[in-house]
Structure formats: structure tokens, C-alpha cells
Amino acid sequence: MKRVLLVGNPNVGKSVVFSRLTGARVIASNYPGSTVEFAKGRMKLDDSWGEVVDAPGTYSLEPTSRAEEVAVGMLADGDVVINVIDATNLERNLYLTLQLLKCGKPVVIALNMFDETGHKGIQIDVGKLEDLLGVPVVPTCALSGEGIKELMSRLQEAKANSLQHDNSTRWCLVGEIVQQVQRMGHHHHTPLEALADLSLRPWTGIPLSILVALACFETIRLIGEGLIGYLLDPLFESYWRPLVMKLSSLIGGGTHIHDLLIGNPVHGRIDFGQSMGLLTTGLYVPLAMVLPYVVAFYLVLSILEDVGYLPRLGVLMDTIMHRLGLHGLAVIPMLLGLGCNVPGALSTRVFETRRQRFVTATLMAICVPCMAQTAMVIGLLGKFGATGLMLVFGTLAILWLILAVIFRVTAVEESPEIFLEIPPYRIPSVRAVAQKLWLRTRQFIVEAVPYVLLGVLIVNLLHSLRVIQVFGHLASPILTTILGLPEEAISALLVGFLRKDVAVGMLAPMGLDKAQLVVASVVLASYFPCVATFAVLLREFGPKDMLKAAGVMVLVALIAGGLLNLIL
């Protein structure tokens, strides 16, 4: 099978081209580095199937970050290269193009975002560019799909053409080519560009960032609560409850199978949140308590990503973050981590040094609760008013700060400075946002729901095998003395290795008071990552560093939980 590689600078739309070519859906965003792993798909070539690989973006063939290494490493296995370039930024993109041509692979060029050149007063003579480079050049607008058919049909014309040059003359050659094919007309400052400038000036940018944060928070709360209150709760109550009750009387209470499927009644009736049956809590927790917030969160995040706000937020935060030994762009792993820690950990790959990646990922794994866990904490602590929630998230924020300072003080090397391309603001396409939201929601349903069910199953097993009593007794010096939690809370800590949302849900029937719930929520967030995040961290950093991180996590959870128990 022929292998087609998509190669290009970061944020030129490779992932959108990939989706168009293969029909496969991948996450694309308006910031450099949203693809850190490669994606594979299949496309129809004229007489056979070909494999298409979407590589992370790279500025040159001498990699400067882990994500770039991935891209360059893949080049050797490609049969044909589609070099995606940003038509509004021809000069910089051609630098990589010339390097690609020099390695002798057959190349076709997708001159992407061609529609934007018009607005920017840029004219490109495509025919001439094709003559000069000696390989096919196809203007495309991947977002709308324009030019993709032509790109596919001209793939077979791909050829190698090493333009004679070396590293020192490459820019001269680029300059000559650009001079011959590109005319810059007069360009008016657009309102979006004015807004882009304002978002980076401190006096306007910082208030704007606070405004954006508040707006996001309110939107997520509104959508999450709305979906639960007006859609999912009524659905479960009026349609699912009668069915489950029928099933319950059919099976008959007290049997093992009844305990497993329906669970134990609370105050004489089935409680979707607390009964701990596969068909009750097992479905209600992921679908009616967590999913609404996941959808709300990803809608807001997708819009922020596609507008291009995140890199600007990174710049504003860098002044503080750099002093903490972090990178301004570390806001991206933290924000992604608020959705799910797995993509959060993966996104640290854009950083240059291993230490930066490790510190950022560890901070995220300890102090950033994922949306599934957050939704459950809201469900549990919400009834005590906002102070309980503020205590949990405030503690995690303070922990984050303290840990960052400790990491900073113990660092041997100076942390690298920010070096980041800022994309223009773009109006997000409704279709692209909807697609991305669907992709992430589906991922949650497919990947999280089975784990939640498994978690509920394990809870049942633990109870019937009396494991909890034994472990609870063993752990009681720590649990009761230091954290002030009942012995049975050990079950939540055990299940928390698998799914944090189920673990938080298990606290509900224990009758904890507000202070205990706060302690338990903080401990559950920080003591260890869930199994999915753990697997990613282990793969990215190896067993030795993972062990170090795990030590920090357990210690942090005990100290923070113990102090909270003393204070509250």
C-alpha cells in the first residue's frame, strides 16, 4: 500500500486536509501543535487504496521538539509527500518545502487557506510557483473542501525535484521564488486583527482574559445544569425508572443478580446516584451526571481553540509561568486536562525539554481534576452551596502553585523561554466545531462508559468479597487519623484508580459531612491519576520518572488532605 504523508508547518491545516482526504475525523484547532501524535487513515488512490498519515507540524527537518521529531522520523517511510502550506505565509512555509524537495521524495503541494489570501491583499501566481518548484501546486481551502478533489487527482503527478541549494542559500532561493510569484496589495486592518492586538496588550488583554474565563465558566455551568435539569433527569425519571422498576420486581430483590444490576434501594426506592447497580448508577453517572458537563466543556473549549485565543492566553500567562519555571503555553495542557487528563498529558509534547514536559504533566495530573470528576464533585458538594466547591478548587489551585514553586527551586537548568507562533483570530466554522464536539463526546461515551460500568462492577465485587472491610481496617490509621474519613472510604480510593467519577459517586451514600467531602474530593483528585492517564504518563516518561511522580502525588494528597482535615 502506498503511504502518503502530510507534512507542513504547524497550524497550516494539515489535520483538516487529512479529514477531507480520508473521511476520518481528527481534532484540528487554531493553534500550533494541536496534533502531537500522528493519525492514520485510508484514501482511494486511482486504482488502489493508500494510507494517509497526518504528521505533527514542523518548521524544518532539523527537529526542535518531541512533536517535530515524530514528524521528521516518519518522513523515511513515506512514498509521497503532500506538503501543506499556508498561502498567507508563503515565504516561511517554502523554507520547509525546499528542504523536503531536497530529500528527494515525490512531493505535491497543497496551497491551503487560499481563500484567505484575497482578504489579506495577497496575490499568488500559482502557475508560476508550480513552474519554479517543478512539482504540482494545488490551491485548496480544506475547511470548505475546495481544491481537495484536484489535490487527490494530481497526487499521481507528484515528483521529486531537488532545487540546487544548500542550507546557507535556502532563504535566498525562497526570497527569489516569492518575489516572482507573490504580489502584496494594500491591506486594511480588520476588526478581528484589531481585537487580536488588543488581546495581547496587558491593559486590555488581562481584563479581557478574565472576562473570557468568567464567560466560559458561566456558559459551561448553564449548559451543564440545563442539560441535566431539563433533559437527562426527566428522561431517566420518566422513561428509565419504570423500566428498571419492572425489571427489579421481575428479578426479585435480595438476589445477587439484582444487587449487581439494580443495586440496593436507598430509603425504599431506587436511587440512580447511589444504588450502585450496573443499570442504575452505572448508566446514570456517566450519562446524566458527567456527560452534560463534558459536552458543555468541550463546546466552549472547541470554540476557544478554533478562534485562536489559547496561544494569546499563553503569552499573557507567560510572565508568571516563566518565573515558575513553566511555559506560558502550559495553560493548554491544564485546560485540556480539565476535560480529560489524557489529552492534557499528551499535549505537553510541544515543549522542548523533557523536564518541562514532566513538570507540566505532573502538575496537571495532581492538581487538575478532569470534567468527569468535577461534574461529580459539583453534584455532591453543590447542595452545600458554593463554599464547598470553592474550597476544593481553591485548594487544588494553591497546591498547583506550591508544587510549581518547589519544582522551580529544585530545577538545575534554566527553563527555556516562550517561543510560539500566534495564529490570526478566525471565526470558527459551525461545522468544524460541531464535528469536533461530536468527536470528543463520542470518545467519552465509547471510552468512559465501559470503564464506569467496570468500576461499578468492581464496587459490587469488593463489597461481596469483604475486601473493603479488610483494606479499610488496614488503612484506617491514615484514613481516619490523618484524613478524618470513615474506613469505608477506602473503597472510593481503590476505585479511583479506575475512574475518578465513580469514586466520587461512591462517597454519596457514606453520609459524609461537608468538610469530609472536601477532604475526600481533594485527595481523590491528587493521590493518583486514573488508569488511562497513568498509562500515558508511563509511556511518555518511563517507569523511573513515573515512580517519582507517584511519590509526589501520594505525599501531596496526604499532606493536603491532612491539613484540610485539621483546618476544617
Next chain:
Amino acid sequence: MTVADMKPNQTGFIVRIDAGHGLSHRLETRGIRPGVAITKKSTQPLRGPVTIQVGGTELALGFGIARRIIVEVGG
């Protein structure tokens, strides 16, 4: 004068880059090299990052990096 000393909206030409091979190379791949025009877009307080524009690229650079890019600003 360095990029760190430039005022917002000021444009100059890059004279040289006082950096080792690694940083010079990274700057070069983004189009930041001697001879090209560079416009300062914004600064952050307390020696925070600066943003600049070169060609069609807008970039954020740490203050320390900005200080290594020597520019000449026309009178």
C-alpha cells in the same frame, strides 16, 4: 538596539542575532534572520514575553530571546 528595547508598533531591520546555533536555527526557520524587517507588536510587564511580526508570521518570544535580536530602527 534590541527587539526588547523597541516600542510597540515600531519597525526595524534585523542586524544580527547574538545566539548559539540552536536558537539561531529555530529563529531562522520562522523567518527571523538578518536583513528582514521586524515589527514589535506588544510587550508584557516585568520582562514578560514580547510579540513581534516578521513577514506573515506573528511570534511570541521570551524577553531573553528578544534581547539577543539586534535591530536597527530607521530615524
